[in-house]
Amino acid sequence: MNSSGDQLEYIGGFPALNGEELKVALPVILGVICLVGLVGNSLVVMVLLRDLRQGKSTAVHGLILSLSITEFFLLLLCAPLRVSTTPRQGWSPSWVLCKSSEYLLHACLSAKSFTLAAVGHARYRHVSHLAKHGHPECPRVWVLACSTWVFALLLPVPQWLFSTARHKHQFASCVFEIPPTAANFMSAYGVAYPLIAYGIPMTFAIVCHFKALLLHTPRRDHTPNRREPQARRVTLLLWGLSVGFTVMWLPDWVVWTWVRHRKPSGPRPPNALLILAQLLLFANGVLNPLALLTASQDFRDGVRSIFQLASHGVPRDRGSEGTAVLPSTLGQKSLGANNALSTISGYREVLTCQDVVQNIPPDVQHFWQDRKNKAPPENNDPTPWERQESS
Structure with missing residues (x-):
């Protein structure tokens, strides 16, 4: 971990941009990602709330609802803060802005990680018939979601404590300063935090989905089950969400570990890696709703019903002849x-x-x-x- 006298020029977010084309293209790309992600997550939230009112939800539905709400806040709040803290001339990010940008992003990402781990465990319980089918246990799901958010808000508190704004090389940027009294603590925190927020929960989620997939294998007595292929597709979809988030968050952790464990005279992460790491984080908020809406027939039916409700005022049913x-x-x-x-x-x-x-x-x-x-x-x-x- 760097010493207290070494001011880190990067604590997250985009680096100082030199090219005029990149200064314009990057906010536009990020704006498109946020717009598509907000629309997709809004549709997922409306479909899940509709199922919840109709009593058709399960524990996995409740946790996916919490995941979509987290992604909605991530795109709505964290992405504009990331753009506003980009170092540039003529703009000085405030002390509160620098602290909230890093803290809110890590809180939302940690909440996503813990929620995906809970989704994996709930799916394994559902497939292995350990949970009661047809009973979503809503109080238990909401208590789990609230506990996840409380832990996610407490975990990145050191990110908030040691983030501040500094002027360097005619640029006002957000830096990460560690006082001498907290050097040993931050050395241990720099090792434990990636494991707690990323390594352990994502490994747990992937293992739970893998065990659930093994339960979908044909039985020895070859008992026919028409619902088995559909259940396997749902497990594969949820497994893909966990793997996608793990892969798309990995570059940001590479940068985070590189910056906080490099020597004062060591090389800094390249700007291309910094930009790619941030774009992948927000692009994951678009990938998840697109995967749910394209791979799940239930979600497509729910979106179709919502559009019919918005256009006609009353959702349509099907008669016995399909009319x-x-x-x-x-x-x-x-x-x-x-x-x-x-x-x-x-x-x-x-x-x-x-x-x-x-x-x-x-x-x-x-x-x-x-x-x-x-x-x-x-x-x-x-x-x-x-x-x-x-x-």
Whole structure:
């Protein structure tokens, strides 16, 4: 770990940019990434909230909802702070801005890491039938999500304590200063923090998904299970989210370890690596919702229902013949002078007939019931012609 007298010119974020094209292109690229990521994560959150209200969610759904909310805050708050703390002439980032930029980013990333680990464990429990299917245990999921966020907010506190703003070489930049009294602590922290925030939770998540995939292998008795391929695809999707986040966060950890453990006279990380590490972090917030929306049929159906709700005001259901009908109008047709019975599908015919029967006046119902229940007179006369002749 560097000594207290060595001011680090990089504590995270983008380095000082020299080319005018790069100064314009980099914010534009980051803005597009943030816009796409915010839209995608908003759709995922709306679909999961809709499933939660309908009682169709599981523990994995609740944790994916927490993950999407974390990515939403990461793109909405941390990306603008990263751009605002880029060293450049004529702009001096404040002391609060330098502290919040590094702290909030690491808090959100740690929360994502712990949430993905919880997703892996929940998926393994679901596949191994250790959890009760059909019972999402919402209080337990929300307690776990809140505990994850509390731990994620406490873990990068040293990043906030030793971050500050300094002027150097006509540039105002955010630096990382370690006082002599905290040198030993920060040396141990520089080793333990990457393991706690990145190495252990991501390894745990990948191992849990791998064990869940092993449970999807065919049984020895070859018992047919039509839901097995779909369950395996879901496990592969969640496993891919964990692997993708692990790979895309790795360059930033390489830079973080390089900067904090290099010697004062040692080489600094190249600017290309600094820019790539930051772009990959925010690009992961776009990859996750795109993977969920493209690989999961449930998410696609949920997005389609949301768009139909936004365009028509009421989500559409499917009739028995595949014709889209509004559930709010099913069974509400009544007889009138200019209204004909709707015969879109057999299901609708049954509902309409039931509604017609319910709208018959009570006296008419009593009349027909009386006629129907009245037994016909019995005629047991063996010689009816004699009675007819006598009359």
